[in-house]
Amino acid sequence: MKRLTFYFDPLSPYAALGFEALPETLAGHSVEVVYRPILLAALLHAMGQKGPAEIEAKRRWTFRQVAWLAHRQGVVLDAPAQHPFNPLPLLRLAWACAAPAGQPGDTPGRWAVEQLFHHVWRGGGADANEPARLAALTQLLAPGQDPGSEAVKQRLRSETEAALTLGVFGVPTIELDGRLFWGQDALPMLRAALDDDPWFRSGAWELAAQPRPGLTRRH
Template sequence: MKHIDFYLDFISPYAYLAFEHLPEALAGLSYSVAYKPVLLGAIVRHHGHKAPAEVPSKRQWTYRHILWLGHSLGVPIDMPATHPYNPLPHLRLAVAASQGGEINRYQAEQLFREVWRGGQDASDPARFDALKARLQPARDVADAAVKAELKGNTDAAIAQGAFGVPAFVVDGRLFWGFDSLPMLRAYLEGDAWFAGAQWAGADQRPSALAGG
C-alpha cells in the first residue's frame, strides 16, 4: 500500500476540488493519505511567484475554471463572499485539532466546506467560532507549537519540491495540481513509464533563457 502526503491550504479551490474528487479519482486502489495543512502564501513567496489571485486576468479565469470543474464533476462549490482571504486562522485551527500536524479526512472536509460551500464570508468571526466548536481542537490555535507545526509542514512541502497546492508526494515523487490526479493514479497502479527516462530525465537539459 502506497502512502500519500497531501499538502493543502483551504484558500485554494483546486485543493478543495482535489480533496473532494480524490476518492473517485483513486477508486479501487489501496493507499493511505496524510492531510497536511500548509501556508500557500509562504510557498509562493519562497519561489518568488505571484498567487493566481494577484494577477487580475488569471484571477478571473481561475474562478471561472474552478466553478466549471465543480459543475462538470458534480462537486458542489460556491465562491466565498470574499476571496482571497487570510487562511491562517483556518490553518492554525486545523493544526490545533491535528495529531502532529496531520489532520484526518473529517477535519479537512469540515474546513474546506466551510470555505467553498454556501458562498459566505470565510473570515466571519461567528462562523469561525462555530467551526471551532465543531472541531473541538485539543490545543489553542494561538499556541506556539501549533504555529511551529504549520511552519514545519510548509517547510517540508518546499523541501520536497512543492511550489503550490494541492501537492501530493509519494515515494519522494511530487505530483502537483488537481489535474495531476490521473498521473498520480497511474503511478499508484505501477505504470512502468515512471521508471523510465521520461520521468527521470525530462528536465535534464540546459535552458536557453538568461539565468536558466
C-alpha cells in the same frame, strides 16, 4: 499499503476540488492518505510569485475554470465573499485538530479537512473569516490543541518549510513514492502511478525534468 501525502491550503479552490476527487482517484487501491496543511502564501513568497487571485486577468480565468471543473465533477463550489483571504486561522485550526508532532494522530484526519474545505467552498459565498462562522467551525471540530498556541503556529511554519525543502511549490501537491504531483489536474497521472504504469519505470519521469538551458531574463 501505499502512503500518500496531500499538501493543501484551504484558500485554494484547486485543492478543494482535488480533495473531493481524491477518493475516486484512489479507488481499488489500499492507500493511507496523510493530510498536511501548509501556507500557500509562504511558498509563493519563497519563489517570488503572486497568487492567481492577485492578478486580475488570471483571477477571472481561475474562477471561471474552477466553476467549470466543479460542474464537471458534480460538486458544489461556492466562491467565498473575499478571495484571497487570510487562511492562517483555518490552517492553525487544522493543526490544532491533530496531536503534537511525533505522537499518534499528529496530522489532521480527513473529516476535519473536509469541514475546513466545506467552510470555505460550500459556505454559500459567505466570508471564510467571519468571526461567528469561525467560532462555529471551531466548536464543530473541537480541536485538542489551542489554535492560537505557539506550538500550533510553529507546527504550521515547520510543515510549510519542510514542504518547501521537499520541492512543493503549489497546492494541491500529492507526494507518492518520492514523486510530487501538482494540481487537481495531475490526479490522472497519480492514478497511473498507482496502477504501476510502465512509463514511471522507463526513465521518462527523470528525463522529462532534465534542465534545458535557455534564455535568461535580465532585470
